[in-house]
Amino acid sequence: MKLKLPRLVIFSIVIGILLRLIFALTTYHGDLAALVLAGDSLAVKHQFINFYESVFTIGTQGELKLPDHQMTFIYQPLAYFIPGLIYLPFAGVLKGLVDGLLHTNPYLLAGKSLFFPLLIYKLPLILADLGTLFLLPKFFTKKKDQHLSLILWSLNPLAIYVSSMVGQVDAILTSFLVAGLLAFKKDRLYLSIFFFTLSALVKPIGLVLLPAVALYHYSLHRRLLDVVKLVSSGLLTYLLVIAPFLPSQVYRQYTLFAEHINKTLFAGIAISPGTLIPWFFVTYAAILVLLLHRRISPFYALGAALLASLSFTHFHPQWLVWLTPWLVIYLVTTKDWLTPMVTLFSWLVILFSFEPSLTYHLFFGLNLNPIALSSSLASFTPHLISLSRAWIAALLLHFTLQKQAHET
DSSP states (O other): OOOOOOHHHHHHHHHHHHHHHHHHHHBOOGGGHHHHHHIIIIIITOOSSSTTTTTOEEOTTSOEEOOTTOOOOOSOTHHHHHHHHHHGGGHHHHTTOHHHHSSSSOGGGTTOSOOTHHHHHHHHHHHHHHHHHHHGGGGOSSHHHHHHHHHHHHTOHHHHIIIIISOOTHHHHHHHHHHHHHHHHTTOHHHHHHHHHHHHTTSGGGGGHHHHHHHHHHHHHOOHHHHHHHHHHHHHHHHHHHGGGTTOHHHIIIIITOGGGGGGGSSEEEEETTEEEEHHHHHHHHHHHHHHTTOSOHHHHHHHHHHHHHHTSOOOGGGGGGTHHHHHHHHHHHOOOHHHHHHHHHHHHHHHTSOGGGTGGGBTTSOOOOSOHHHHHHHHOHHHHHHHHHHHHHHHHHHHTOOSOOOO
């Protein structure tokens, strides 16, 4: 697809890229330390299979001992493998930076307003973000819709925040989700399953989309064997990638069976003492039933499946970036600006309800210490925060009520 871009679109893309580069150089969050470790383990030391163990030492009783900085690898292999491969040409620059960046107040950033190696560490995330920018226009046939999608993603504050400020691998996950959604739109279901599985190899949330894709196919053709083949193709891909890491005690304990992957199951309906039906299971099952009986748009069913994992969870601010491609497509096709804008406002409220390290303290070169915005928000406006989180649940309901995809 060739796009002849108007000046406004080109201007928006240039501004978006510049913002990403500027914020990448001038902001730092402690979670980026995981990618700093990935750069050291994979790009510098070439520990491609045993990188999960590389940060641990073995105690006298054979127990695993965390290093002083307490940072380890907690996500699936592609969350580190993809950045690690991109870091390879920069191994000489990254060598020796680990100790200076792995602490709460990294000494390598002291007295600086910007730090160029941060751009290297965030480069895989920015590239993934730009990959999403490239894919979004392919959902539309009208030029004006293609152009609007480019403007919206170029200036998307959530995407910029995730890729260039906090430096989270959710940017990579989102690009795989969009690739899978595009393949789904083109009815290339095995390819869609493949990309959704790749997203799950960053963070496992993508696995919830595999049954949805398979049930959509079954609702059209009523061939149970096809359902088994579709889901199996995804699970087999998933198992093949994680297989080399399964012998690792560190991988099993801190990643595969880690407690943090069960966050979506905390909220639920207590049906007896000690027995809880998670709200995620209730809503996810309802989405699958609606999809099976063709009572919900397949496009929105996939988005709702992701929303179900967020709506009843104290989710981290960067997780909402998974849904932003759906919101962009929704806005472009329906011209309903209000719903995405309220969602963005809700995200901002939720963001500022967290500690300042996720907001103004990201700028290491500035001594920003206004009134504690995050603390004040958490203390004085708890109902606004609750309402903002409730809006995400309302968005889930809105998606499940969409019976057909809007024309693109």
